[in-house]
Amino acid sequence: MLSVALVLGASLAYLLLLFAVAWWADARARSGRSAIGNAWVYTLSMGVYCTAWTYFGSIGRAATSGLWFLPIYLGPTLAMLLAWSLLRRMVRIAHSHRITSIADFIASRYGDSRALAALVTLIALVGILPYIALQLKAIASGLALLTGTHGDAGAPWWRDSTLVIALALAGFTVAFGTRHLDAAERHEGMVAAIALESVVKLAAFLAVGGFVCWGLFDGPADIFARAAATPALAPLLGLTGSAGGDSRFAGGQWFALTLLAMLSLLFLPRQFQVMVVENVDERHVKRATWAFPLYLLLINLFVLPIALGGLLHFGKGGADPETFVLSLPLSTGHGALALLAFVGGLSAATGMVIVESIAISTMVSNDWVLPLLLRARRTGDLSRTLLAVRRVVILALLLLGYLYFRVAGEAYALVSIGLISFAAVAQFAPALVGGLYWKGGTRAGALAGLTAGFVLWAWTLMLPSIAKSGWLAIGFVEQGPWGLTLLRPEQLFGLSGLDSLTHALLWSLAANVGFYVVVSLARSPNAREAAQALRFVDVFRERGPDAGDAAPLRWRAQGRAEPLAELRHLAARFLGAEAAERLFADVARQRGVRVDRLAPDAPLVRHVQTQLAGAIGSASAQAVVATVVEQEPLARADLLRLLDEASQVRALNRQLESIDRLKDDFMSSVTHELRTPLTSIRAFAELMRDDPAMDADQRQRFVALIVDESERLSRLVNQVLDMAKIESGSGEWRNDVIDLRELIARAVQTTSQLFNERGATVTVEQPEHVPTLMADRDRLLQVLLNLLSNAAKFVPQGEGRVVVALRADQRAATIEVRDNGPGVPPEQQLIIFEKFRQGGSVTNRPQGTGLGLPISRKIVEHFGGRLWLASRVGAGATFGFDLPWHHDDKETGP
């Protein structure tokens, strides 16, 4: 036994050491000499994966089921070997987007969705509670063992050592991680301390392992030989595992555990924090690919020897296997080693708690509290508020972890508790991995998948764990809720024969993936999702040579210095003054301008960046140039690719193309119609020019024709403009009070000359009184004039009879213009309303623009009415339109 004072003193001293290291690293970072800028520190910081679970739990697991502790470490090893490119991708994206957490990452991928960030935060928070509880339980039982003060269940809460530990850890983490609100997402001091912790826990663990192997036994071979000779222990050496249980190798479960651990390495909030957010250089990932598996190998080397050694030493049931690392040295009188082992375990636990709770508190304050503060329009300095929020969250997290420990901790082994958290974190995989490789994933899909996975996780794993500890009625686990056996959480929909973890993982991930994919496919990504998808999925794609050229530039140093001078200064700093001058002089010569007159445009910036890349690497060059110049996030080439790839945009594109084609047709028709009168005008003018002797009559005839054609040209231009205005919706519409009788009289009077020339008569049939109408007088007059002049063109010479009839009923006024012309053949009745399609037979094709009727129809439709034609060949034509007294003043769309 060790004295409480000694153990607490040693623990405190160790924690103070961590403080000192963190402070030192922070100071170095501030002075620009980063202490963590190398791949070894990065790899060691990843070691935060190994928590009290590894330290105590794995040995407990090995002591009961042999090699089954292993998948938790095989998973990460596989993950590093297989998924390093995924990690690199995540790092690259996180750097370019300045990602602060996994919630941030997922939300950013799906168009900065607040809802998604909040949901990921919720899952991380709830999911991680068992994991925190695990740390508390491990430290509490270690402390109890070391000091011989076994927790008394009946003791009042303030003497509950686990609660005290929780509060102490909270205090430490608050002091450690939230001293000030960092503007940056990185915490160099924390990373340095974590790297140190990884060294300490590995050293302590190896020391205990060495002691057990060579101090208590004659090396590992001796331990294995003795275990093999002990019938109760022999099964632990094989894969069939579980002593006394089923003797078949449960491959499915092995696979599930490995997969789970793989996903956890990448998606646990604390792993994401140290591996992605805190990464200073993505090249570090490369070394970690083999160095981190090596670390895992080392820390697992002695797990089985210690477990077997403990079992051999104490006999089965002689001591709690989970604390063998402490009890073995202690029982053999090696107090100092036991203390070292405890500090190692403390190291593992505090490392996890610090990083995890900093990560979670960042998520909560950024994704829960900040949006609320912003919505509440809180003004002024928010940093103190946020800092306070983070502190409260850290405290709450540890207290909730403690609560879970009290609720479920006693009934479960360390490893089983940890696996519940792993399964929660695995829910991030579909949205995150899918988002990195599949452009079709949408916000709705991610939300649906995460929600489904989280609900199933809670139902099949979290709630049963609470129920089995006696805090919830166990009934719903055994008989299903309301007696619905299909919904039994551990045999959902009748699926049985799996252990509860594999069962839960299967259901939750299947639902998660299913909902993610199906909901994503149900709707095309919107523009924002598509843009983010592109930037995440294609993060490594080389930009085309024109991408940078077309990207608009924003100078960071606005108003401070000349952009060109900044760029030259930058180049000189990294290339040397001489080389930099040469570089700019070359460009200036190519462009044929003086050096000080160079335009600091995108091609120049790009050129400088490429030159810098040769000296300091492309990533650094990009970063360096970015300090001076900021490129708009969406370059033109990106946009083009976007157009190319986002299916929704593609559909839009097709639409645009067809509009383009229509417009093209319209333009082509307009061109044709404009050229026709121009042709006559030019021809007549040239004929007169080239023939000065032309007789006066002929000349007079030609001049008259030129005037006619010029008038036609003006009419056409006006009508094209008119049509364009109406179609684009930009036409102005007045609202006049109109007396239709007066309007008709006006129109007939205006066209009387036309009818006189044709020898035609016009009669008006109308009631004595007609209500007034609200509409645009000039436009309606235009319609009437158009119909009347059309009639004038087609009535037979000398015997034309045209009737204008006005009727009024409850709903609308109706005006008809009837003529006794040749009528419109059925095949022409539709096309005459199309642009540039004129009626009439070949020989008596009237002078017209082909736009009158289409414009008239648009005008009538604008006022809620309809323009129609009723005609039989040989029986004249009747054009009519109605105007409702009341109509919605809707714009006439294109």
Added chain:
Amino acid sequence: MTTRHVLIADDEANIVISLEFLMKREGHRVSIARDGDAALAAIRAERPDLVLLDVMMPGKSGFEVCQAVRADESLAGVKILMLSAKGRDTDLAKGNALGADAYMTKPFSTRELADKVREMLGPANEALR
């Protein structure tokens, strides 16, 4: 001077008037068609030396008329000058592909048109002048 026969096929009355005046001034005999069908019928009946053929006409288009003429061996001697207010490259290519001898866009220069017609009617004409 041998009188050459030019057919003007266009549906625009004023353009026809100007072309008729121009061709007559050049010393040619002129006949007129106001749509594609009339143009083809006139070509078959009168076998003009040259047709000024508008592309956009009611009934058969100028392209269709051109195609029909070129499909008829007996009309091989008829020169075709296409006129179009649609000055697109594709139209020009189409006209040439269908066997038009020349293609001009509207509005045209009367001098250039007269030169082109003279050139197409050949040196025989020049020599005779």
